[in-house]
Amino acid sequence: MGRRSDHSREELREIAVTAGHRHMDEVGFAHFSAREVAKRIGYSIGTIYNVFGSYDALILAINGRTLALWRDHLLRRLSGVQDDRLRHAIIAYFEFATNHRHAWAAIYDFRLPEDCTPPDSYQAEVRAIFDIVIAEVRQALPPARKCESEALTRSLLASVHGHCVFAMNGTFAMLGETSPVDAALCRVRDSVGSLMAE
Template sequence: MGRRSDHSRTELSEIIVEAGYRHMEEVGFAHFSAREVAKRIGYSIGTIYNVFGSYDALILAINGRTLALWRDHLERRLAQSQGDRLAKAIEAYFEFAGRHRHAWAAIYDFRLPEDTSPPEAYQAQVRAIFDIVVAEVRAALPEQRKADAEALTRSLLATVHGHCVFAMNGTFAILGETDPARAVLERVREAVSAVTAPS
């Protein structure tokens, strides 16, 4: 790996994020080490902090990489859908979490200080995934209820996420649920049906 004079700040940022993402995929947030990332790329820990400014900013950049990969996966899977697009979106959620377990979990394991908000660019990445799902939920609602799509999507995402976490940590296996993705799809369909049913 070249030394600092061989890379621009932008190149260094990409090198660090790529190495950091691979490290996060391997060990997860609890065991993540910025020093290990520096060691892997042949730079000092000071270089990493010079580029990102703080440990928190580094983790946000790595989690941002995960969000971008997640969005791309969701978009690809929906583009392949020939039927129930909500089912395909849920399938994509479980697929991505399963294939990128540690990096996916790091999005939720990491916390900024309570008085600090994520940068706008990071919030936009989260919102981009949310907006994709909102569009699918909105499409499933009757015209008179489409304005409810965002609120419903927030609740549905919480339901899907909870099922996914229980599937990943083994809780569902203990409880006897053998197909969490199918189970949560039924809950989502019930929720959408309740909204679309005549009052």
């Protein structure tokens, strides 16, 4: 790739995020290297930090790309689905995590310093996924309980996430669970069903 003057700042940002996301998807957060990203795009590490401002900002940009891809995958999976949409949403969760194992895990592996908050653009990507799932949970609840959909969604996401992590790290296999997706769906249905029965 060319030298610094070959690309505008915005072009360079996009090139670095694309290469960085590919690198993250290959090796995961623990083995991620900003220098490797710079090498892949033919620029110096100093140029990378000049564009993003810091290592943390680079990781947030890469994780933000993962979140955007995840959102798009979820929307595609739910498109045109009429019945049992929560099941399809859970399947989409497991699919994306499996197909982008390292990049998906990096969302959770990376931590900002306690005195820092993610930029609004990053929080918007997180919220976009959350809002899609909230809408599906709300749809499944009776009218009198729809106001509880946001709090319930947080708990359900935690449950599905735990099932997904156990599936991918081999814990469920050791415990004899052969269908983590179905197990997660059962827990979701139990929770939703308990509210409908009250």
